[in-house]
Amino acid sequence: MTNLLIHSMSEFSGIIMPCLVEAKVANITEIGSEFGGMSRVLADHCEGQGGTLTCFDPEPDPSFSEWAEEHAAVCHVKQPSLDALETAGPADAWFVDGDHNYFTVFNELVHVDRICREADRPLLAFLHDVSWPCARRDFYYAPSRVPDDWRHPHSYDHGVVLDDDGALKDRGFRGGGSFAVALEAGGPHNGVLTAVEDFIAQTDTEERPLYYVHVPAVFGLGIVFDASAPWAETLGKFLLPYHENSLIARLEENRLRNYLEVIDWQDRKSSTA
Structure with missing residues (x-):
């Protein structure tokens, strides 16, 4: 089943890596590593630029932890993102792909923006899962980390459909x-x-305007960056064809419908076994 559904942020490498090169990114902070698919891509970039990849993930897959320990350009912080960000240092780019819920993501961005402002650096953040199913519905890997007032009633047992x-x-x-x-x-x-x-x-103001790009594929890639950054115009022109592209969105919908059909077929087969 896993092989039928591409889901890693690394699928966007052809879009992301030119942005990192244009913005002269050397040091990256990644929130959420899981199996380390995107981490490996980012680590290679950081190493080539003489920088460091810092990963915040309290419970990644063991294969990631082993890899991180052996990679000189990687620093693995075994803390939840909102704890780690309290004392985190600046980075040239940020990757947000941890717990996919409003409270966590909103506060991650607030922290990242604070760190950028304090260091007088432009904001450049890449976010995953900005499309269906997480766009308008919270997902919780660790519900207890979300305060009661911000945590919606939820279930581990049920699913979502288009x-x-x-x-x-x-x-x-x-x-x-x-x-x-x-x-x-x-x-x-x-x-x-x-x-x-x-x-x-x-956050978006006349004094500090922000650009947002939404690539509607593989559960959605969102890119937030300072419109006043010296590389912003070039990034904007490069990313514009991908932004809310209707053909890409239609292909993603078709992909998801096919995958959901497979799940339904497996459910029916399981119920009759």
Whole structure:
């Protein structure tokens, strides 16, 4: 099943890496490593630029931990992102792909923005899962890390389907106990894209305008960066063809519908076994 669904942020390497080169990125902080697919790509870039990749992940896959220990250009911080960001140093670019819920992502961006401002560096952040299913619905890998007032009612057992943002289903895309899903989609303080939009609404000003690019593929790539950065115009022109591209979005929808059909077929087969 895993091989049927591409899901790593590394699938966007052809878009991301030219941005890092243009912005002269050497030091990167990555939030969320899991198996380290994107981490390996970023580590190679950092090493080539004489920089360091710092990864925040309290419980990555053991294969990542082993790899990180052996890689001189990688610093693995075994803390939840919001704890690690309290004392984190500056970076040239930030990758946000940890827990996919409003509270965590919004506060990660607030911390990252604070660190950039204090260091007088432009903001350049890449975020994953800004499209379906996490755009308007919280997913929780560790619900206990989200305060009660910010944590939506959720379930580990049910799944989500396209074309229905209502209550969860006994089928569809689900984590099999690895993550919980908010019972309802939409509304305030719910979902990764909602967090990004609220952060931009709070932060974007005439004195410091922000650009946002949304690539609607592989669960969605979001890029937030300072419009006044010396490389901003070049990045904007490069990324514009990908931004909310309707063909890319249609291909992603088709991919997801096919995958959900496979899940339904497996569920039916399992129920009759």
